[in-house]
Amino acid sequence: MVRAPLPGNARAPSAAREFVRTALGDWGVPAGTADDVTLLVSELVTNAVVHAGTAVRLECRHEGGTLAVEVSDRHPTRAVETRGAGEAAEGTRDAHQGHGLRLVAALAEEWGVTYRRDGKTVWFRLPAAPGEPSRSERHGGGLFRSESPGSEPSGLSAAAPTAVPAPPEHDEPGGHGEPGESGKPGEQALGSLTGSLAPTGRRPETGTHRPDPDWINHGILSFLAEASDLLAGQTDEDRVASLACQLLVPRFADWCAVWLADPDAGTPLRLSRVWHTQEERMDELRGELTRTPPQLNGRTPPGRAVPWTWPGQASAYGPGGAAVGCRLVVGGRTVGTLVIGRAGLLRIPGEVVGIVEDFARRVAQAVLSARRYTRQATISRVLQRGLLPSGDVAVPGVETAVVYEPAGEGSWAGGDFYDFYEGTDGRWRFALGDVCGNGPEAAVVTGLARPVLRLLAREGHSVPEVMDRLNREVGEQTRFLSMVYGELVPRPPSEGGGSHCTLVCAGHPLPLVRDTSGKVRAAAEPQLLLGVEEDVSYGSQTVLLEPGETLLCVTDGVTERRSGRRQFDDEDGLAAVFADCGGLDAAQTAEKVRRAVHSFGDGAAADDLALLVLQARPAG
Structure with missing residues (x-):
């Protein structure tokens, strides 16, 4: 067996002819048969280059008196013309379309087309026994071409037999393609139906040759x-x-x-x-x-x-x-x-x-x-709609923005979650959490946390008290939960505007505050994950968001985004991006951070990504 890759350009046919002549000469194939094979290879390679426009692979095998040739391209979707020899396609199709396959049908003992996901292969077989006349010699030369003086060698004579003996679309039963010896209507049309998969059906000439069943089965x-x-x-x-x-x-x-x-x-x-x-x-x-x-x-x-x-x-x-x-x-x-x-x-x-x-x-x-x-x-x-807050919130004096991107297509909203709602006495509560793990088990904890947070806030519990109660509830679920939980109390415009923000950070990436000068600082102290120990008392920290200052809360899907061995927040990477958000509103800040996280790593995110931005608006 010999094999050669060919370029998808005008040089491919000549290279294919030279390659085939050399191989057939080494195998001692008779000159007449060698001419037939060379012609067929040239036509098929030309078709592949013109119609598929891709690189071509040529393979020749000498198998005990039989020559097998395969021409493959990388265009699996283009249909191969399999009409009979000399037939013109119907309608506007050019009469010369499929010329290479008509030659194959006329000269080869067996042929077919195999489609694969990444390409297709046209193959044929010819006898190569020493001394056996070629197909063209057996039919008086001319390769079934018209021999009238001055005729162009562009088509086959109408008498040429075809390897696809299906009737034309408008043939009546009993015409060309009527049942053969078996008496089964339509049997001769099998070639036109399965020609794209395996060797074709019978040849309508004396000494009919049936294709190898193994090749048919392989194609199917x-x-x-x-x-x-x-x-x-x-x-x-x-x-x-x-x-x-x-x-x-x-x-x-x-x-x-x-x-x-x-x-x-x-x-x-x-x-x-x-x-x-x-x-x-x-x-x-x-x-x-x-x-x-x-x-x-x-x-x-x-x-x-x-x-x-x-x-x-x-x-x-x-x-x-x-x-x-x-x-x-x-x-x-x-x-x-x-x-x-x-x-x-x-x-x-x-x-x-x-x-x-x-x-x-x-x-x-x-x-x-x-x-x-x-x-x-x-x-x-x-479930996601039930686990996430509905609608936008309008906090007096504060502009808000949220980014929430669950990892994976169709994934459960069970990892990261957020919430924003109005409490009592003009106070606003917010939460950004991350359940350890994902899937429905994590969704159970998420489904527990949000209603508990809302219920306790409406009952008037302070931020630390809410976290203490939630910690005991989460401990029964055998799932840990990290969370930033806070309360906003807008400051009257008469006092300069802005908002007082009380925070608890339980095992979560620390929330950051950016002041109007561009300096970034942590807004809370780290504390224990929720659900680890039952008897824990959480403490809170309060910061004043002056007008123009911005609070940023993120989950570990942001800080732990990887690029090789590096993480996004190595060497305070998040703070550096946040510091560069001067002049941006809350939505623009959230988008800038999101893009920085995505551009840092290669490929899709492996973890959920969520971030919450709160920006105090100027008074008035």
């Missing part, structure tokens, strides 16, 4: 494995339906539709996604499918694809053909229905039906997983 298994990977990562059921349609069209069908239903929620069957090879025909197809939803009842075997009536007057979205429907069943529950249709067939080949059934099981599981994720995310959002 590769498709199903890649489909499982793609579907498993989806968290929205409609996206699962959309991806399912796009995976099946045009590989196996001209159109596909997915209906979804949720028996647990009592949601009736609804048409989620429709996909057609020709986008302009999708609206009419969707209309027909909406009027005639699938009638697959409970007597239909679960997971079995059954014939399905071609929907309505199909002329608007393609000629009549064959269709099958398969219930999406997982755990004994029907979560939807998948239907595919192929124009010009009397029935869908059995091999394709089997693939669709396997594929439908994967789609059903992906739909169920997406629903579970959605429900879990909904529960998280509901």
